[in-house]
Each structure stands twice: as C-alpha cells, then as structure tokens.
Amino acid sequence: MSKQNKFLLLIFIILFVVIVTVGFVVARVFFGVSLANISGIKNNTGESEEIVRSPIHEKETYSGPDENVEYFIDDNGNYVPDYETVEENEYDPALFYAENDRVYYDSPSAQYGIDVSSHQEDIDWEAVAADGIDYAILRAAYRGYGQGTLGEDSYFRQNAEGALAAGLDIGAYVFSQAITVEEAIEEAEYILSVVADYDLEYPIVFDWEPIPYDTARTDNITNQQLTEFADAFCTRIEEAGYKAAVYFNVSQGYMEYDLECISQYEVWLADYDELSDFYYDFDMWQYSCEGQVNGVTGPCDMNISFKNYAA
DSSP: OOHHHHHHHHHHHHHHHHHHHHHHHHHHHHHOSOHHHHHOOBOTTSOBOOOOOOOOSOOEEEEOSSEEEEEEEOTTSOEEEOOSSSOBOOOOGGGEEEETTEEEEOSTTOEEEEEEOGGGOSOOHHHHHHTTOOEEEEEEEEEOSSSOOEEEOTTHHHHHHHHHHTTOEEEEEEEEOOOSHHHHHHHHHHHHHHHTTSOOOSOEEEEEOOOTTSOOTTTTOOHHHHHHHHHHHHHHHHHTTOOEEEEEEHHHHHHTOOHHHHTTSEEEEEOOSSSOOOSBOOSEEEEEEEEOOTTSSSOEEEEEESSOTTO
16 A cells, blocks of 8 residues: 555544544533433343433533522433422323323322313313312412402302312312512412312412413512412411412423422422423322313313322
8 A cells, every 4th residue: 555545544544533532522512421322221232221211411500499509401301400308200100091182190099180260161060070070170369460450260169169069179279470478478368268168178279370472560570589479378378277289380390499498388280291201299280281071161171189188
C-alpha cells in the first residue's frame, strides 16, 4: 500500500472514531441514558433481559414550589420533584383492566364513581346506580374567576338528595379561584354550610384550576401560594370532622403544588388514560372526562376510588 493510501486510511479511521465518540456523548447529554439502555440491558448470554422500570435517569435541580428542589425525569419525560417523605404510587398495573370504555381495578376496596355539577343538569340517579356507579363527587360551590364571587351550585341539593336516595355515597367539591389564604378559608366555611344537611362519606375537595382561555384574577398565583391555599382549606375541613382532599392533574401535581406540604390530605388525581403512571400516591383517580353513564345526559367524568370511604 502506498504511503498516500496509508495516510488516507489513517485519516478515515480517526474521523470514524471521532464521529462515534461524539454520537455517544450527545446521547448521554440529551437522553440521560447510556446506549446500552436504549435497546435493553444485556446479560452474559447476549439476550435482552426484562428492564425494571426506574424513572430516575439523571438528577438535576429546578426552581419549583420550594426553590432548588431536586427532580428526576420519568419514563414519559416528565420532570418529577424528588420528595423523600411523600408515598409513592404502588398500585399494581396488572390489576387494572378496561371494559366497555371504563377502567377497573381488581381490588375489593375499589369503588367506581362520577363527578357532576350543574352542567349535567337533571340526573336520573336510580339509573346511575343501576349502571354500576357506587359514589358521586358533587360540585357544591364555586368562585368566579373574574369578580371572585362565591356561590352554591344550583343543582347540588337536588343531586345530593337524588344520589343518597338511590343508595350512592357522596362527597363534594368547591371549584376554587382563591387568591388569598383568607379566601381559601372562606371557601371552606362556605362549602361546610352548603353540605351541612347531608351525610358525606367521601371527602370535601379543594379543586383550584387555572383559567387558560381568559384573563383571570388568579393568573399570577405562585406555587407556594397555591399550596398554602390548599393547606388552609383542608385544615378547616378536617377541623369540622370531614375528610379533606386536593384535586389536581399531573402537571399541577408535579409543578405547582408542594406535595410534601399537603401529603396528609387525600389526593384526587386527574389523568386521562387507561393507566396512570403518576409517581406519587393518590386515593381517587379521574381517568376520563368523556364517560357515558345511564341517567346522565352527555359525557361526565369517570373515577375510581381505591378506598371505600363508606366502609
């Protein structure tokens, strides 16, 4: 081989090594995993073993409800705050199954419910009960996002009486738009007065949601404030002898609430899928907003409670 050809071969080898090395580094930096983990972990025989789910890819820090909180990236690319004192989700994925557009959990304590408000108008609760529904979470109160006016859901009493007469257990929620701790406590006092005449087995829930489609008085609420509102509301509810819960979706749970500060309360998670992989524990799961239930006109929210609160 001529000297020129040897030189060209050497250059080619060097370039090849550089390209492979750079590609490996890029994979580590951007994906946080080694190349071996992309295709599975190899054993000594060269066969691919079952990969044990481990959501921790690479620890970093971010500015969250408590600044400089460590987080990890889960299997779906979500940034998850790494809490040491919050219980993890230990529900067995093998026990979930779907049937007729509903999700079930194979456990004696699992209960199946809906949540409704005045939006559903008149409901035939006997038909609801006959369609396999065990409980209902009813909107009892709401605060407007513009002026902040607090009011009672116009169908709450009708729904409460109908559901109880049909043999369902009930809970209640307030659609909160609190902007101060004082307003959160006011909402708690208000819903306590609304539900006072009814037997609630399920929790009273703090449901604070952002308003993405309009300008709202809540637009500039911080994560710390929101956590304080939920804590103040739930504290007052439990002082009155009821179970208190906080409702949130996956994004709120990870990025807007400090779960360590509200972990003593029940959690009602909204995650629309056949299986929720929310990392931390939750007690009730709203898995769909498009459920069809006999006795309810139009779609309604579908839920599983992993506890039988009436037991």
